Amino acid sequence: MTEFEHAELVAERDFLLRSIADLDEEQAAGDLAADDFAALRDDYVARAATVMRALDGDATATPAAVVAATPRTRNPRRTALVVVACLAVAGLAGVALAGAAGSRPAGGPLTGSLPQNTADQLAQATELIGAGKPVDALKLYDTILKKDPQNATALAYKGWLLRLAGADDKSLQEKGLTYEDQAVAADPTYPDAHFFRGMMLWQDKGDPAGAVGEFRLFLANRPPQAMVSLVEDALKRAAAEAGIPVD
Numbered sequence: 001m002t003e004f005e006h007a008e009l010v011a012e013r014d015f016l017l018r019s020i021a022d023l024d025e026e027q028a029a030g031d032l033a034a035d036d037f038a039a040l041r042d043d044y045v046a047r048a049a050t051v052m053r054a055l056d057g058d059a060t061a062t063p064a065a066v067v068a069a070t071p072r073t074r075n076p077r078r079t080a081l082v083v084v085a086c087l088a089v090a091g092l093a094g095v096a097l098a099g100a101a102g103s104r105p106a107g108g109p110l111t112g113s114l115p116q117n118t119a120d121q122l123a124q125a126t127e128l129i130g131a132g133k134p135v136d137a138l139k140l141y142d143t144i145l146k147k148d149p150q151n152a153t154a155l156a157y158k159g160w161l162l163r164l165a166g167a168d169d170k171s172l173q174e175k176g177l178t179y180e181d182q183a184v185a186a187d188p189t190y191p192d193a194h195f196f197r198g199m200m201l202w203q204d205k206g207d208p209a210g211a212v213g214e215f216r217l218f219l220a221n222r223p224p225q226a227m228v229s230l231v232e233d234a235l236k237r238a239a240a241e242a243g244i245p246v247d
Contacts, residue, residue, distance in 0.1 A: 013055060016048035022135045031139045036162070040135075043169045118144055122153050134161050152187035155179050160196045163204075173204045191223040195231060198238070208241040 128137040159179025166172020183193035198214030215235040
């Protein structure tokens with residue numbers, strides 16, 4: 001194992017262990033939906049156990065040992081950098097999430113009482129994503145969806161966060177895609193939902209033709225300008241895989 005590979009594994013281990021601790025705290029406070037908690041925690045624990053085995057060369061490492069080793073301190077700067085790295089590994093979709101979050105209006109501070117206005121809550125959720133706090137962002141999206149189940153933004157970004165958490169978990173991938181389906185049904189003109197849905201169809205379902213259709217819908221619905229060239233590139237690559245001519 002090279003030094004770079006070792007550093008990557010250490011960063012991933014620390015991020016996953018901190019995420020487990022955060023999930024437990026949110027669940028204890030009753031701030032995260034039970035089904036989301038169970039799915040995310042199981043996935044994080046399994047992935048952390050795999051990473052720890054790779055680091056230690058110990059094939060006997062178990063999820064129970066991972067939980068026992070969960071640290072109780074946070075380095076916000078390092079956590080944010082780890083999240084950015086995880087998004088980069090996800091490819092164009094990770095870049096899209098960061099870009100979309102940055103294109104939204106700035107919300108209130110990341111600490112203190114939660115804003116009551118839906119627009120402010122959505123803005124704060126994107127700030128939380130950028131700050132490397134996806135669990136806190138999920139909590140805000142759940143709060144929004146309790147009072148507005150058809151909020152396309154909350155549906156789309158909750159679905160994408162679940163998808164990122166479940167990179168190797170088919171159940172979380174399916175759940176993420178279901179949220180994107182709901183977001184598109186709630187607002188067919190919302191571009192972000194089409195991009196996220198397209199990436200899921202392409203990466204998870206092996207359906208580049210379906211992705212092409214979603215990317216075209218993204219581009220046709222006044223998308224964030226910063227994302228246009230990235231999605232155009234993704235469309236060309238998906239179209240090439242599907243054998244679809246692109247003008």
